[in-house]
Amino acid sequence: MGRGDGGAGGEAREIREILERAAEGGRISPEEALLIYTRAPLHALGGAADTVRRRRYPDGIATYIIDRNINYTNVCVTACRFCAFFRAPKHEEGWVRDVDDLVTKCGEAVELGATQIMLQGGHHPEFGIEWYEQTFSAIKAAYPQLTLHSLGASEVMHISRTSGITVEQAIVRLRDAGLDSFAGAGAEILTERPRRAIAPLKEPGHVWLSVMETAHRLGVESTVTFMMGTGETNAERIEHLRMIREVQDRTGGFRSFIPWTYQPENNHLGGRTQATTLEYLRLVAVARLFFDNIAHLQGSWLTTGKEVGQLTLHMGADDLGSVMLEENVVSAAGARHRTNRSELISLIRTAGRIPAQRDTLYRHLVVHRDPTLDPVDDRVASHFSSTALPLVSTT
Numbered sequence: 428m429g430r431g432d433g434g435a436g437g438e439a440r441e442i443r444e445i446l447e448r449a450a451e452g453g454r455i456s457p458e459e460a461l462l463i464y465t466r467a468p469l470h471a472l473g474g475a476a477d478t479v480r481r482r483r484y485p486d487g488i489a490t491y492i493i494d495r496n497i498n499y500t501n502v503c504v505t506a507c508r509f510c511a512f513f514r515a516p517k518h519e520e521g522w523v524r525d526v527d528d529l530v531t532k533c534g535e536a537v538e539l540g541a542t543q544i545m546l547q548g549g550h551h552p553e554f555g556i557e558w559y560e561q562t563f564s565a566i567k568a569a570y571p572q573l574t575l576h577s578l579g580a581s582e583v584m585h586i587s588r589t590s591g592i593t594v595e596q597a598i599v600r601l602r603d604a605g606l607d608s609f610a611g612a613g614a615e616i617l618t619e620r621p622r623r624a625i626a627p628l629k630e631p632g633h634v635w636l637s638v639m640e641t642a643h644r645l646g647v648e649s650t651v652t653f654m655m656g657t658g659e660t661n662a663e664r665i666e667h668l669r670m671i672r673e674v675q676d677r678t679g680g681f682r683s684f685i686p687w688t689y690q691p692e693n694n695h696l697g698g699r700t701q702a703t704t705l706e707y708l709r710l711v712a713v714a715r716l717f718f719d720n721i722a723h724l725q726g727s728w729l730t731t732g733k734e735v736g737q738l739t740l741h742m743g744a745d746d747l748g749s750v751m752l753e754e755n756v757v758s759a760a761g762a763r764h765r766t767n768r769s770e771l772i773s774l775i776r777t778a779g780r781i782p783a784q785r786d787t788l789y790r791h792l793v794v795h796r797d798p799t800l801d802p803v804d805d806r807v808a809s810h811f812s813s814t815a816l817p818l819v820s821t822t
């Protein structure tokens with residue numbers, strides 16, 4: 428027996444009506460989102476999401492970015508159970524990169540055409556606001572053209588604690604030192620129960636959102652992510668979306684929503700990724716339909732594989748994220764997929780879209796309309812180690 432007094436036929440009608448309304452740009456409720464997430468036929472769900480994507484981006488362009496994720500330390504006091512990257516203070520495998528090293532890495536990225544740097548690190552107990560100010564200032568002085576899309580709400584909370592300043596003061600000082608945009612990392616899942624289960628020492632989801640809301644108010648926009656598959660229920664997945672949409676209604680500061688799947692290796696949480704490929708694709712589609720107030724939707728090739736990443740472009744996504752010249756955090760937990768610029772362009776093109784390199788603000792830098800003019804540079808490829816790009820300094 429289906430929902431309501433109309434039985435299965437009534438539910439099918441209800442689902443059709445919700446999909447039609449969402450495809451036309453109407454707002455759907457969290458309850459409706461849960462219904463279509465769990466019950467709508469896959470093709471109807473993807474079709475509705477793709478209708479929204481086509482209306483938002485009638486030029487048929489789907490984007491990618493060249494950036495480098497640079498980690499400044501793996502020392503962290505927050506000890507998230509899903510994290511395979513961090514080491515506790517005083518652990519023999521803990522490390523810190525000095526500012527010169529970070530600036531050098533930024534220079535390598537610039538040489539390969541990167542426009543964005545994502546600085547991420549553990550919550551080092553001795554890193555206060557001054558360390559971040561000096562680092563950002565040094566990078567901006569050397570490479571003013573680079574966009575620092577870095578840190579996130581969790582780092583802001585940590586900095587405000589270690590420095591004895593307010594969240595607002597921390598954001599203003601980071602911004603004034605050169606931070607352009609906050610990364611959406613650290614959102615994980617914002618819903619209270621599963622968040623506490625996987626990251627008991629991290630700030631609660633509503634606090635993460637309130638930091639982002641403050642940042643948006645101070646002129647620092649961000650993205651927002653979702654790590655799905657750690658054991659959350661379907662309702663908790665939709666609640667994560669609801670919490671984000673509510674803040675976005677007030678600020679408009681989330682540029683993009685980026686869902687990806689939990690990687691279970693080398694961490695304390697272990698287990699397996701409790702989100703199937705289909706669940707991931709359905710979530711992407713529901714996100715496109717639910718977020719009538721977020722412009723962009725990014726599919727993940729890093730955690731789900733290139734083909735699934737490509738499929739997201741048919742489920743509402745308009746962006747495949749970064750080439751990732753360097754990535755150490757998610758790969759430490761088992762993400763094995765790699766790509767390069769040529770392949771990303773090809774994935775987008777064979778999905779029926781026109782590929783374009785974008786910047787952090789989603790402005791098109793190069794539109795690859797003619798395949799014979801595609802850039803060829805084998806070095807613009809993913810590396811999963813801190814010693815990436817061995818060729819750069821010798822050329």
Ligand code: SF4
Nearest residue numbers: 503505506507510549
């Ligand atoms: S996810 Fe971030 S905050 Fe959590 S343990 Fe890893 S480095 Fe620390």
